[in-house]
Amino acid sequence: MASKPPPPSPAHLLRTHGAAIKALAFSDDNERLYSGDADGTVAVTNTRTLRPVAVWKAHTDGLLGIQEWDGQIVTHGRDNKLHVWQRVQEPAAALGNSAAPLGLQTPQLCYSMDVNALNYCRFSLLPLAGASCTKECHxxxxxxxxxxxxxADVWTLPSRKRMHAAIGKGGRPDVPSLDGRSTNSTGIIMSMHLYETTHPHTSGRTILRLLCGYENxxxxxxxxxRTDKETSIEGIGxxxxWNVRLHVESVMAMAVSRDNSFALTISADHLIGRYDIKTIEExxxxxxxxxxxxxxxxxxxxSIDIHHDGRVCAVGGWDGKIRLYSTKSLKSLGTLEYHRTSCQAVVFARPYPASGAEGSTNTDEADDExxxxxxxERGRWLAAGGQDQRVSLWTLMDFGGSREK
Incomplete structure (x- = not known):
């Protein structure tokens, strides 16, 4: 009788932090992995060398979220602060195979915002392009x-002007509770996602949507x-x-596909909620x-994240295990075991466009390494962070995302 294959192991382990990992993010080009911990420390790791190029105390309390954007780094902490830092420029030696020790950098702080971090809800960033992008609003x-x-509030960056205030105050939904009684008490916001969608009646115009997961x-x-005003107060407009209650416990985390066609939520319960946004709107x-x-x-x-092809999601459990599911059927695709305590952050790397890559005119010497x-292979990475203060990097198989329908 053939023996079972050994369980998969992490391809790499990062031990940069001295506190539980709370937030993870890859840069769009996969060159950097950002990690933040419960003490407010942020590390930037070069994914070629797997060495940190920057480690600094970004906040006085734990991290809620990190994201690289427009040559900058956005960090959000439990200290009621949101900071925007200048992205560190990696030394040339960091891109090679030199074993010489490199000095760790501290990014320059560009500006900050006072925020409300009572509910552990991280920010949601919507970069603008085209005519929507102005000098004061990127x-x-x-x-x-x-x-x-x-x-919820919506602000502009880098001008830090509040564009929409108290979203949810002007039209609270009436969500029936599981016992059939009606209640307006959604509780605090636990997770949010800001996005744009095409205006149904006006060509070339977009409208804002905000998806919120609540405590209930x-x-x-x-x-x-509203079309007559670009700003709002008191949730007016x-x-x-639509509103749906699928969980019996608070929404702990929410992930939305890159094309905003569907969302997934997880909770303390045993349920995964799936929301078919495209079907509802179109x-x-x-x-x-x-x-x-x-x-x-x-x-x-x-924790939860959706792969960029929209076919697979990863869920980090309180037991430290990372479970992979099909986003369409929510059928289990496997389990990754390394962390012994809660896995509080998971993130997929960006798939590398293998097709059409030949003949690239990129002459960057670093690419030779x-x-x-x-x-x-790096484009198939999944990063996970646990309360054990470690970040595990897994190289996943191709679940069929490259196949054309």
Whole structure:
């Protein structure tokens, strides 16, 4: 009788931090991995050498979120601060194979914002392009309201002007509870995602949407419906387009596909919520039928991310295990075991475009240190961070994302 193959092991382990890992993010080109811990320390790791190029105390309390954007780094902490830092420029020696020790850098702070971090809800950044991008507004950023954690605000960056205030105050949804009684108490916002969608009646125009996961297990999609004003106060002009409650516990984390066609949520319960945003918006489908709760055998989940091809998701559990699922059927695709305590952050690397890469005119000498196969392999990485203060890097198989439908 053939023996079972050995369980997969991490391809790499990073031990830069001295506290539980709370946030992870890859740069768009996969060259850098950002990690933040419960003490407020942020590390930037070169993914070629797997050495840190910057480690600094970004916040006085734990990290909620990190993201590289427009040559800068956005960090969000439990200290009620959101900082924007200048991205570090890596020394030339860091790109080679030199074993010489390199001095760690500290990024320059560009500007900061006071935010409300009571509810552990990280920011949601929406970079702007084309005519929407102006000198004062390169991106929109959504955060919990400064006063009331059940509402949301949208600010402009880098000007830091509040564009929309108290989203959710002007039209709270009536979400039925699991026992059939009606209640307006959604509780505080636990997770949010800001995005744009095409205006249904005006060509070339977009409208804002804000997807919010709440303390009572509900998810609501808010839409800004006014056309006469670009700003709002007291939630005026923001309507609840749909709302569904799939979880029996608070929404712990939410992930949205890159094309904003669907979202997934996890909680302390054993459910994974799936929300078919595209079907609701384009086909006017009923949200109660387009959103479904999938039962798993594993309660207690802390983190989730969706692969860029939209086919696979990773869920980090309180037991330290990372479980992979099909995003369409939520069928289990496997389990990764290394962390012994809660896995509180998971993130997929960006797939490397292997097709069409030949004949590239990129003459960067640093590219000589990593061949095509290495870049493809790095594009299949999954990073996970646990309370054990370690970051594990896994090289995943191709689940079929490269196949054309």
């Amino acid at each position: 991106a929109l950023i959504a955060v919990p309201n400064l006063v009331e954690s059940s509402f 297990g509900a998810v609501t999609c808010w839409g800004y419906t 923001w309507d609840a387009l 086909d006017n489908a009923d949200a109660d039928t387009a959103c479904t709760a999938h039962r798993t055998k594993h309660p207690g989940n802390a 990593m061949d095509e196969g290495d870049k493809v």
